[in-house]
Amino acid sequence: MDFFKHIDLDTLPKKKYRVIKYILDHPDEVISLNTADLAAKLKVDPVTIIKACQSIGLAGFHDLKKRLKDTVRNQEKKSSFTQVLSEFEVSTTTDEAIRNALSRDLEMLTGTIEKVSFEKITQTCQAIITSRQTYIIGLGYIGAVATYLQSILRSHLPKVHAVTEYNGMLFDYMGHFGKGDVVLAIGFDQCQNQTIKALKKGKDRGATAIALTDSEYSPLCTYSKYNLFVHPAPHYFLSPLIGAFSICNALKHCIVEMTKPTSTRQSRAYQKLVEEENVYYN
Template sequence: MRLIQMKFPRLSKGQKLIAEYILKHYDKAAFMTAAKLGVTVGVSESTVVRFANELGFSGYPTLQKALQELIKTKLTSVQRIEISSDYISEDNALKSVLKADMENIRATLEKINNNAFDDVVKAIFNAKRIYIIGLRSSQTLAEFLGFYLNLILDNVRVVSTGVSDIFEQLLRVGEGDVVIGIGFPRYSIRTIEALKFVKSKNAEVVAITDSLLSPLASYADHTLIAQSNMASFVDSLVAPLSVINALIVAVGMREKEKIYETFKALEGIWEEYHVYTYNPKDKNME
C-alpha cells in the first residue's frame, strides 16, 4: 500500500483511478481479475496490467498475489463473505470451490520442500514423544493426523481445548520431543503461543502452515508449506490435508510390518464389535 502511495504522483490518470480504488477497497481488489478490476474502475484491462508494471511487478497476477498475502490474515469472516459473493454464487459454488482447491494443491506441489518433508518424517521417528496442536478450524487436521499416527506409533498425543489448558498438556515437553503445530489464516494466537512455549523448552518444532512468513514458521525447525487461499468464510483445508496424508503414508511406509499386524488385529476387533458394516460374502472371498 505504501508503494502505491509513493508511486501515485507519477501515475497516469487511468492508473490513478486504479490506485485510488485499491487503496480504498484492497480487500475486494485482491480477488478481482485484471478485466474485472478494469470494468469496476472504468479503464481497460491493459491499463490495469500497465499499472502493475509501473509498480514494479512482472504482471497483474504478481500484484494480485501480493495484495492477497497482505490481507489474508486481516479479513474477518464478514469481509470474506462480502468478497466471495463477487465471484461465487449458488449456481457456481461447486465449480468455483473445486477449482480453487485444485489450484491450492497445484501451488502446494510447487512450493513444498521435499527435503523439509523428509526431515519431518525423520524427526517423527526419532522423537521421544510427539505432540500435535491445531486449534479452531485446524483442529480437524490435528485430530486426523493424530488418529492415524496413533495407529502406527505409540508416543503420539493430540493437544486440544477442553478441561485442561493447552499449556498444562504441554507441561512435560522437553528436549527429544517433537511438537507439530498446524495453523492457517486467520492464525490462532493460542497455537503461536504454544509453539513459542515448547521452543523455549528445547523441543523440536514442526509447522504445517501456508507460508514461511507465517507466525508459526518463526518458531519452527521444519516448515511444511500448504496453500490455503480461499476468499470465503470457509477455510480451504484441502491442500493441508493432502500434505498430512502424504506425511502419514511416508511414516507408514517405514513401518509396513508393524502396520500390517496392527490392522490385522484391528480388523478382528472391528468385526467382532460391529464397528463397520460387514458383508458375510467377504469371508468367502478370502
C-alpha cells in the first residue's frame, strides 16, 4: 500500500505492532474511525494510537488517515483503469460490446438505488427549495449533468443555476455564494480541483454544501453537509453519469412532491404555455 508497504512491523513494540497491523488489515474501516473509536476497539489508550502512528514516521492518527484515504483512492483508480484497458484489449463482437455496455448501465442504476440515501435526497431537496440561490457545479464533461438538473428544476425553481465553465463563469458565481444558498458540486473519480475549491468556498461562506459523487473518499465529502452517492462501476468510463442523471430525476420528483400543490399548478401552466407556443411538431 504505497507508504504502508515499506513498514517493517517486526521492529515495532507489541502494542504498536497490534495497532499498525490492525490498521493495515482494515484500512476501509479505520478511515471512518476517530482516535477514541479505534482505541476502544483495540482496548488501548488513545495515546498508544498516536504514538503507534508516530513510530512509523507520521505526525499522528489524522496524518495516517489522510495517507490511507490517498492510498485507497489511488488503488481504486488503478484498478478501474486496468479493468477498462484489459477489456478494450479483448476482441469481441459489436453486438456483445453493445449488450455489455447496456447491461452495465442497468447494473449501475441498481447499485445506485442500493447505495444512495433516500433521507439525504429528501434533505437535499428541502435545502434547495428553501435556498436563496442554488448553484450546481459540474465542470468539463460533468457539465451535462449540471445543465440537465437545472433544466428539469427551473420550471419549479427559477433560482437554480448550472455552473459549467472554468475560470470566469465559475469565479463570477463563487463571488455570490453566501448564507442561505446551496452549492451542489458534482465530481467523480479524479475530481477537478476547481470543483473542490468552489464547494469549500461555498461552505466557508455559509452555504449548504452538497456533493454528488461516487465514493465516500471523494475530496468533495470533506466539505459537504449532505452526500449523494452513485454506484461506482469501473468497467465503463462514463458509468457514473448514468447514476448521476438518475439522481437528478429523483431530486426532481422529490421536489415536485414536497412542493405540491404549487408544483402541480406550475406543471399545468408550463404545459399550457408549450401548447400555446406550438413548441412541438404535430
